[in-house]
Amino acid sequence: MNRRSAGVVGAIALAGGALLVWQLRAQSAALALVTPDTSAQTAVTVLELTRTRDQLAKQRADLATKLATLAASSEQAQATHDQAVTAHQTNQILLGTTAVSGPGIQLTFEKTVTTANLLDLTNALRNLGAEAISVNGERFVGTSWIDERGFEPPVSVVAIGDQSLLDNGVRQRGGILDGLGVPVAIVASDELTMSARQ
Amino acid sequence: MRSLILPSRRLVLLGLFGVGAVIGIVLVSQLRLRTVPQRVSPLVPGLALTQAADLLTASVASERAAVDQLQQQLAAAQAAAVGSQADRALLRELTAERDELGLTSRTGRGVSITLADSPRAVGAFGVVGAADIRDVINVLWRHQASAISVNGERMVPTTAIVAAADLTIINGAKTTQPYTIEALGSTRELLEALAADPLLAPFRAKVTLEGVRFGSRSAELTVPPYRGSFLIEHARSL
Numbered sequence: 001m002n003r004r005s006a007g008v009v010g011a012i013a014l015a016g017g018a019l020l021v022w023q024l025r026a027q028s029a030a031l032a033l034v035t036p037d038t039s040a041q042t043a044v045t046v047l048e049l050t051r052t053r054d055q056l057a058k059q060r061a062d063l064a065t066k067l068a069t070l071a072a073s074s075e076q077a078q079a080t081h082d083q084a085v086t087a088h089q090t091n092q093i094l095l096g097t098t099a100v101s102g103p104g105i106q107l108t109f110e111k112t113v114t115t116a117n118l119l120d121l122t123n124a125l126r127n128l129g130a131e132a133i134s135v136n137g138e139r140f141v142g143t144s145w146i147d148e149r150g151f152e153p154p155v156s157v158v159a160i161g162d163q164s165l166l167d168n169g170v171r172q173r174g175g176i177l178d179g180l181g182v183p184v185a186i187v188a189s190d191e192l193t194m195s196a197r198q
Numbered sequence: 199m200r201s202l203i204l205p206s207r208r209l210v211l212l213g214l215f216g217v218g219a220v221i222g223i224v225l226v227s228q229l230r231l232r233t234v235p236q237r238v239s240p241l242v243p244g245l246a247l248t249q250a251a252d253l254l255t256a257s258v259a260s261e262r263a264a265v266d267q268l269q270q271q272l273a274a275a276q277a278a279a280v281g282s283q284a285d286r287a288l289l290r291e292l293t294a295e296r297d298e299l300g301l302t303s304r305t306g307r308g309v310s311i312t313l314a315d316s317p318r319a320v321g322a323f324g325v326v327g328a329a330d331i332r333d334v335i336n337v338l339w340r341h342q343a344s345a346i347s348v349n350g351e352r353m354v355p356t357t358a359i360v361a362a363a364d365l366t367i368i369n370g371a372k373t374t375q376p377y378t379i380e381a382l383g384s385t386r387e388l389l390e391a392l393a394a395d396p397l398l399a400p401f402r403a404k405v406t407l408e409g410v411r412f413g414s415r416s417a418e419l420t421v422p423p424y425r426g427s428f429l430i431e432h433a434r435s436l
Contacts, residue, residue, distance in 0.1 A: 005210065012217050019224045026228060041363035042247040045372070048360055049254035052370025056261035059427045063268035070275050077281025084276065084288045090430045091295035094355045098435040115397060119332050127358035131433040142300065142355035145340040148397050160433045193436065 048127075055129070093132055096139035096197035100132045104160035104192045105167050108185045110153045117180050118146045121157060124176035128169040130159040132194060139197040163188050251372075258370055262425045269301075269427055299428070300354040304345040305420040309388045314376035316409030324408040326375050328361035330401050334379055335359075337398055341391040343381040345421040349373040352424040369426065376411070385416035 066083055073079040092098040107121070122140050125133055133140040135157050159166055167188040170177055177184055280286055296302055311334065316324030331348060338346055346353040351368040360367045365374040381388060392398065392414050404410045 009210070009214065009217075012214065012221070016217050016221045016224075019221055019228070023224045023228050039247060041361075042251060044360075045251045045362040045365070045367065046247055046254060048362060048367045049251060049258055049370065049372070052367075053254055053258050053261055055370070055429070056258060056265055056426060059429050060261060060264050060268060062429055063265060063272055063427060067268060067272050067275060070272070070279060076279035077285070080276045080279040081281070081285050081288075083272075084285060084292060087292055088288060088295070089435045090428055091292065091299060093430050093433050093435055094299055094428055095295065100433045101436055102433040104432070115336075116329065116333070116400075119336055120329065123328075123332060123358050123360075126356055127360055131430050142353065142357070143339050143343075145336045147340065162432060 094141070096132070096141040099193065099195045100160060101191060101193040102131070102160040103163040103190050104130070104132075104158065104188075105163065105170065106187045106189065106192060107157045107159075107170065108187075109151075109155040109157075109182050110185070111182050112153060113151050113155050113180070113182055115146050115148050117182060118151065118155075118157070120180065121176060122146075124170065125157070125159040125161075125166065128159075128161065128166050130161040130166060132160040134158045134194040137195070139194060141197060158192055158194055160192055160194070163190070255372055262371075265427055266425050300345065300352045300424045301427075303420055303423045304382055306344075306382045306418070307385055308343070308345075308380060308382035308417065308419045308421075309385055309392070309414055310417045310419060311379040311381070311392065312376055312411070312413040313379070314411040316411065318409055324404075324410055326377060326410055328359045328366050330404070330410075331359050331366065331377055331379070333398060333401050334392070337391050337395045338379070338381045338383070338388060340395070340397070341383065341387050343383040343388060346379065346381045347421045348379050349377055350422055352422055354424045354428075356428065369424065380417075380419045380421055382419060382421055389414055389416065 070076060070079050070083070089098070093100050118135060122133055122135070135146070136151065136155060138144075167186065169175065170186060276289065280289055297304070313326045313330060313334070315326055319325045335346055335348070335353060348359070348368055351357070351371055351373065354369070357369055358367075362372075365372050366377075367373075401410075401412075405412045
């Protein structure tokens with residue numbers, strides 16, 4: 001084979017290789033898009049992002065209203081005072097420094113639950129918009145942790161927030177409770193209370 | 199001599215024909231893949247979801263920036279309008295609470311931790327999951343960390359860490375491995391906890407058995423603030 005033929009064969013082989021890689025990458029990308037697992041997980045991403053965007057839109061509207069109220073008020077000092085008091089109450093709820101009440105759900109486990117179970121559950125409740133959480137009567141706030149001592153039954157977890165969202169969210173098929181695999185009684189209530197952090 | 203060359207040229211021609219045929223087949227299948235009518239293509243739902251996720255990501259970023267800006271404007275307006283001495287004290291208390299809630303950045307000594315998938319990760323094997331991140335954070339709080347962030351997202355009372363496909367959603371923002379966890383606190387205590395706390399035994403086993411990458415070092419850190427605000431609609435203080 002002369003040099004020219006070798007060059008042609010080399011070029012054709014290179015083109016063939018490039019095409020083959022292109023084809024395999026396209027197929028793999030296409031497969032990723034139609035694989036049920038990937039589609040379901042992308043749907044979860046969309047759901048989560050939609051929820052976050054809606055929450056942020058609410059927060060933006062709330063802040064804009066406060067700012068407008070302050071600007072329009074003839075008694076700006078009084079408006080500032082009112083807003084500061086409300087903000088202080090919100091902060092106290094989030095920090096767990098005040099007892100709280102409100103609608104929500106109470107979950108009672110009749111079998112031992114692990115640290116991982118409780119971390120998964122509190123994480124899921126936060127994701128469902130829980131505004132206050134307690135575990136066996138102790139407030140679970142931003143800096144709380146769960147140790148390895150194990151939790152003997154009955155274990156009670158209370159979450160205050162949008163009752164319907166919390167209730168439907170934890171009962172969702174394939175959701176958090178299915179993942180935990182521990183029998184649980186769920187009671188939705190219009191009025192739950194929890195004490196302040198110790 | 200001639201009889202030796204001729205079969206060789208035939209072979210080359212045959213080889214070229216074979217290569218040409220393969221290229222033709224690949225090209226045709228590639229073009230067919232691209233021209234599948236959208237209404238019947240099984241790719242459409244997946245593509246639509248991916249595009250929706252991208253649009254939502256941009257929308258979330260824009261909302262967060264707007265919330266951030268409004269918070270600053272409101273704080274400035276309140277500071278300017280404050281009247282009595284008592285209200286000044288209340289605003290100072292609010293500033294301290296905002297700091298405790300993670301709405302301001304914090305600087306100090308701490309530990310920087312890196313978690314990354316194993317080079318031989320397959321499926322769930324060797325992959326850093328949302329639960330691994332939660333476990334590490336749980337241990338850091340247990341050992342008195344004063345502020346924590348994961349890939350720049352501050353851990354606050356409303357933070358959830360959610361697994362979604364090959365990424366993780368934290369505070370509603372998409373992020374992916376490698377994960378850098380930064381925690382302020384006693385570097386000695388935090389590093390010892392990462393090495394020995396029994397709550398991290400399952401994670402350490404993943405590092406040993408599955409090759410998940412884990413590193414930690416002490417450092418001077420600035421943990422960023424949470425970019426968002428808190429809205430309480432259902433809970434009431436008693």
